[in-house]
Amino acid sequence: MSPDRFRQINALADAALTLTERRRAAFLDQACEGDEELRRQVENLVAAHETSGDFLAAPVLDLLAKDLASTGAPSSRQIGRYTVVSTLGAGGVGEVLLARDPQLVRDVALKLLSPQFADDPQQLQRFQQEARAASAFAHPNIVTIYEIGEAGGCTFIAQEFVPGPTLRQALASGPIELARVIDIGAQAASALAAAHAAGIVHRDIKPENVMVRPDGLVKVLDFGLARFVRGESPGAFQWPAAELTVPGVILGTLRYMSPEQARGLDVDGRSDTFSLGVVLYEIIAGAAPFPGPSVADVLAGILERDPPPLSQYVPAPSEPLEPLERC
Numbered sequence: 001m002s003p004d005r006f007r008q009i010n011a012l013a014d015a016a017l018t019l020t021e022r023r024r025a026a027f028l029d030q031a032c033e034g035d036e037e038l039r040r041q042v043e044n045l046v047a048a049h050e051t052s053g054d055f056l057a058a059p060v061l062d063l064l065a066k067d068l069a070s071t072g073a074p075s076s077r078q079i080g081r082y083t084v085v086s087t088l089g090a091g092g093v094g095e096v097l098l099a100r101d102p103q104l105v106r107d108v109a110l111k112l113l114s115p116q117f118a119d120d121p122q123q124l125q126r127f128q129q130e131a132r133a134a135s136a137f138a139h140p141n142i143v144t145i146y147e148i149g150e151a152g153g154c155t156f157i158a159q160e161f162v163p164g165p166t167l168r169q170a171l172a173s174g175p176i177e178l179a180r181v182i183d184i185g186a187q188a189a190s191a192l193a194a195a196h197a198a199g200i201v202h203r204d205i206k207p208e209n210v211m212v213r214p215d216g217l218v219k220v221l222d223f224g225l226a227r228f229v230r231g232e233s234p235g236a237f238q239w240p241a242a243e244l245t246v247p248g249v250i251l252g253t254l255r256y257m258s259p260e261q262a263r264g265l266d267v268d269g270r271s272d273t274f275s276l277g278v279v280l281y282e283i284i285a286g287a288a289p290f291p292g293p294s295v296a297d298v299l300a301g302i303l304e305r306d307p308p309p310l311s312q313y314v315p316a317p318s319e320p321l322e323p324l325e326r327c
Contacts, residue, residue, distance in 0.1 A: 009038065013045040017255075023293050080151035082110055082158065098161060101146075108146060109162070113155040124155065126224060131157045133226035137198040141191035143211075143221040162219045167207035167283065176283055178314070184210070185280045187218035192276065195220075196269030201227045203267065205275035206256045207282070229268055254298055255288055262302050285313040 012031050016024050024046075032039040077084040082099040085107070089096050094114040101108050117123040128148060135145035144160040167184070170176060176184075188210055195202060202209075203225040211219045254262075258274035261267050281289045289307030292298040301307075 009041045009045060012038075012042045016042060016046050027293060078152075079110060079112075079154055079156060080149055082108060084110070099158075101158070107161040108158045109160065111157040111159065115153060127155065127157070129226060130222070130224040131159075133195075133200050133223035133228070134159070134221070136200060137194055139191055139194040141187045141218050141220055142194070143219050159221075160219075162211045162213060162221070164211050164213040164219075167210045167212065167279065170212060171207065171283060175286065178284065181280060181283050183216070184212065184218050184283075185276065188220055188276055188279075189273075191218070191220040192269065192272045195226075196272070199229050201229055201267055201269055202272050202275075203227055203261065204253055204256075205272050205279060206253045207279055210279065227267065254295060255290065257302060259303050262299055281307060281310065284310055287313065 012028070016027060028039050028042060032042065079097075079099065081103060082101055085098045085100055087095060088098050088109060094112040094117070097110040097112065099108050099110045100106075113124065113127045117127075131145050131148040134142060138144075143162060146158040146160070148155075148157050150156070165173075188205075192202065192205070200223070202220070202223060204222060205220075209220065209222045211221060213219065256275045256278045258267065258271040261271050261275075278289055285308075290298055290301030290305070292301055
C-alpha cells in the first residue's frame, strides 16, 4: 500500500467517523466512486476505530496491518536489546510493539518505521523529528522518549509504555464526570504550554493522542506532525530552519483542526489550544462541535460557524465543583 493510498483511506475514515451510520453509506458511495477495495479498507478502518478507539494503540488494528507491507520485524522477536512481548497496534508508517528492556528491567513501547518507508527521506526525517520533539524537554505529561535506533533493518523509537486507555477508549466506556474532564484538560494544557515554550507545536491533538494512566496522570504522545517554531522562553532550543511541510498543505486530523490549520496556514501554539478545546468539548458534549455529512461540511463548520453552546448538552452544576486532587 502506497503512502498516498493510506493517507486517502485515513482521511476518508476520519470523515466517515463524523457521520451517523445512516449517512456513512451515501458518503462512501460518493467518495469511493466504485472503488470497492478502497471502500473495504475505509470500512475496516472505521470498524477498527470504533471497536478500539485508537489507530495506534489497540491490537485490533492488526487487521489494517495485514493490508500494509510486512514491517520486517526480526523473526526472533528481538530488536536490539529489546525483547518483543506483543503487538500494540499498527499505523500508517509502521507498528507499535510492547517490549521488555532487560538492562533497565522495564516495559517500553517500540514504534517501528516500516521498511517500505526506510528509503523515503521525508518519512525517515519525520520519524526522527517525532523523537526529537518529544525528548526536547522534560514534562510529566509528555510521553518520555528513551532512544531512537536501528537494529535488524528496523528503525525504531523506544518510548515510555503508558498502561492506560486513550481518551477515545475511555469515552467508549461511558461519560467522564466534569471534574475529571477539567483535570484532564488542565494536565494536557500544561504539557502543551511546556511544548510551546520549547518552540514545538504538536499539530495533532485528538483523543487518540492523549492517554490516561490508571493513577490519573495524563500523557500527551505522538509528535509525528510537530512543527518547530521560535520558543517563547529565553532558554528555548533553536530548532533548524528546515521544514517538513509545505505552505498550503493541510496536515492533522480534520475534526480537531484549528481554522488556520484547516486553511493550510502557518500555525503556532494557539492552534493546539483550539484543538484541545475541541477535544474537551467532545468529551463533555458527547458530540463533535463541527459535525457534517462530508469533509467540506466539517471544514465549513470549523471556518464559518460557532459550535452549539455546551449548555445544550450539559446543564450548569447546581453546586460548585469540588477542588481537584492533583497527582
